[in-house]
Amino acid sequence: MTTRYSGVDAPRRFLVAESTSTATIETMEDLSDEELVVRYRQDADSPAGERYINELFRRYHTRVATWCYRLAGDRDSAADHAQEIFLKAYTHLNSFRGDAKFSTWIYMIARNHCYNEFRSRAARPAHTSEDIVLTDLVDDRAENVEEALARMESAESVRALLAQTLDDTEHKVMTLHYGEELTLDAVTRMLGLTNASGAKAYIVSARRKLSVALRRWNTRQQRETS
Amino acid sequence: MADPMQNEKLKSALGPAEGCPPLEQLVRALEASEGDAWRKAAEDHTATCSHCRGELALMREFVEASPRPDEARNVNWIAGRLAKQRVFRPSRQRLSFFFGARAWAAAACLVLVAAGAFYLPRGPGLPSPAGAGEGVMRSQALELVAPLGDIPQKPAEFRWRAVPGAVRYQVRLMEVDRSEIWRGEATDAFLSIPAPVLALMPPGRTLLWEGSAWDQSGKALGTSGTRSFRVNLDSR
Numbered sequence: 001m002t003t004r005y006s007g008v009d010a011p012r013r014f015l016v017a018e019s020t021s022t023a024t025i026e027t028m029e030d031l032s033d034e035e036l037v038v039r040y041r042q043d044a045d046s047p048a049g050e051r052y053i054n055e056l057f058r059r060y061h062t063r064v065a066t067w068c069y070r071l072a073g074d075r076d077s078a079a080d081h082a083q084e085i086f087l088k089a090y091t092h093l094n095s096f097r098g099d100a101k102f103s104t105w106i107y108m109i110a111r112n113h114c115y116n117e118f119r120s121r122a123a124r125p126a127h128t129s130e131d132i133v134l135t136d137l138v139d140d141r142a143e144n145v146e147e148a149l150a151r152m153e154s155a156e157s158v159r160a161l162l163a164q165t166l167d168d169t170e171h172k173v174m175t176l177h178y179g180e181e182l183t184l185d186a187v188t189r190m191l192g193l194t195n196a197s198g199a200k201a202y203i204v205s206a207r208r209k210l211s212v213a214l215r216r217w218n219t220r221q222q223r224e225t226s
Numbered sequence: 227m228a229d230p231m232q233n234e235k236l237k238s239a240l241g242p243a244e245g246c247p248p249l250e251q252l253v254r255a256l257e258a259s260e261g262d263a264w265r266k267a268a269e270d271h272t273a274t275c276s277h278c279r280g281e282l283a284l285m286r287e288f289v290e291a292s293p294r295p296d297e298a299r300n301v302n303w304i305a306g307r308l309a310k311q312r313v314f315r316p317s318r319q320r321l322s323f324f325f326g327a328r329a330w331a332a333a334a335c336l337v338l339v340a341a342g343a344f345y346l347p348r349g350p351g352l353p354s355p356a357g358a359g360e361g362v363m364r365s366q367a368l369e370l371v372a373p374l375g376d377i378p379q380k381p382a383e384f385r386w387r388a389v390p391g392a393v394r395y396q397v398r399l400m401e402v403d404r405s406e407i408w409r410g411e412a413t414d415a416f417l418s419i420p421a422p423v424l425a426l427m428p429p430g431r432t433l434l435w436e437g438s439a440w441d442q443s444g445k446a447l448g449t450s451g452t453r454s455f456r457v458n459l460d461s462r
Binding site: 070075092152 | 280
């Protein structure tokens with residue numbers, strides 16, 4: 001999948017405006033992201049408008065590239081996804097109202113694009129072998145963690161138990177793997193986990209903690225009903 | 227294997243709770259001035275909500291982080307490739323990604339039939355423009371209404387005649403060499419043109435467009451021929 005682009009290069013210090021009376025020179029670098037969007041909208045029909053949008057997107061090349069590389073794990077696929085993210089940003093720029101920072105807005109595009117793309121990939125059978133389901137992690141001394149979680153009254157009870165039991169990294173790993181359905185490799189890269197088995201170790205650790213917490217919860221429940 | 231119903235409960239518990247604000251709103255609240263009640267509420271929520279803390283941490287990682295040493299080479303390569311690219315023009319290959327091979331095979335057959343019937347006898351050259359508002363009807367074809375030919379100002383939308391049974395229409399905007407510069411989809415017989423696309427229609431530049439109609443099952447019901455239009459030079 002390739003995308004063709006054309007246009008003129010935008011020098012980083014392109015002269016934006018010059019006031020001879022005050023001798024001040026405004027360069028692209030002086031403009032905030034949000035100001036670049038405003039200038040682009042004002043000059044959308046002109047080469048200047050193109051320079052504004054190119055400068056704006058240039059500021060996010062590395063960030064989007066990093067995000068995509070962490071999720072994809074290979075540079076060609078990441079480059080394609082990065083292009084698609086900028087294409088979406090360009091096509092939907094009108095929906096940027098300036099309520100939030102541009103960085104937040106483009107992050108949401110990158111996040112949603114990649115989660116959708118990589119979620120569907122993770123769901124394919126070829127990718128499930130490396131994934132862990134909680135039923136695979138049955139503690140000999142305890143019942144299946146997932147079945148026990150399912151017996152809890154509501155998702156809110158499960159949420160509370162997860163919040164009380166897991167530390168932030170375990171929670172993030174669980175959210176990305178089970179909630180967003182990303183592969184363990186992608187989760188490892190995204191969170192920069194440097195331990196030998198990466199995200200998998202955090203899933204195992206989370207499951208151990210949950211197993212203990214569920215036993216306590218079960219005991220409490222039995223006490224309350226008797 | 228895990229029971230999907232059980233997974234759903236876990237998945238739901240790992241997602242945003244009812245009281246979680248959208249991330250953009252949470253970020254704005256946290257950036258409000260010190261002592262602001264909105265900020266205080268956002269801080270209180272974040273302190274107790276693992277989901278929102280995780281989302282914020284990932285967003286900060288995106289905004290602030292630079293590539294790690296082991297990523298730098300590949301990330302720089304990707305960023306370098308992006309830097310060489312400017313105005314965004316999706317390629318024709320992308321279309322198969324969006325619509326699937328079967329639908330495109332059907333569309334390609336219809337295009338070939340239409341091309342055989344209309345273009346080959348007329349020889350090479352640009353598709354001929356028609357006067358404004360003058361549609362051209364073809365057998366099993368989508369009738370394009372506007373913009374067509376020389377037009378006094380940039381069009382606000384693409385318009386065509388509705389096709390019975392169609393639930394989706396696709397529009398392609400192209401350069402005169404037929405390289406696609408934009409595509410859009412609509413469920414009605416018109417498609418508003420976004421501002422960035424209008425920027426690609428300076429006065430005097432001839433562009434081509436064509437449409438196709440699709441039914442519920444993804445079957446192509448008809449395609450238009452390729453038509454040209456141009457915003458008059460004196461429209462500035």
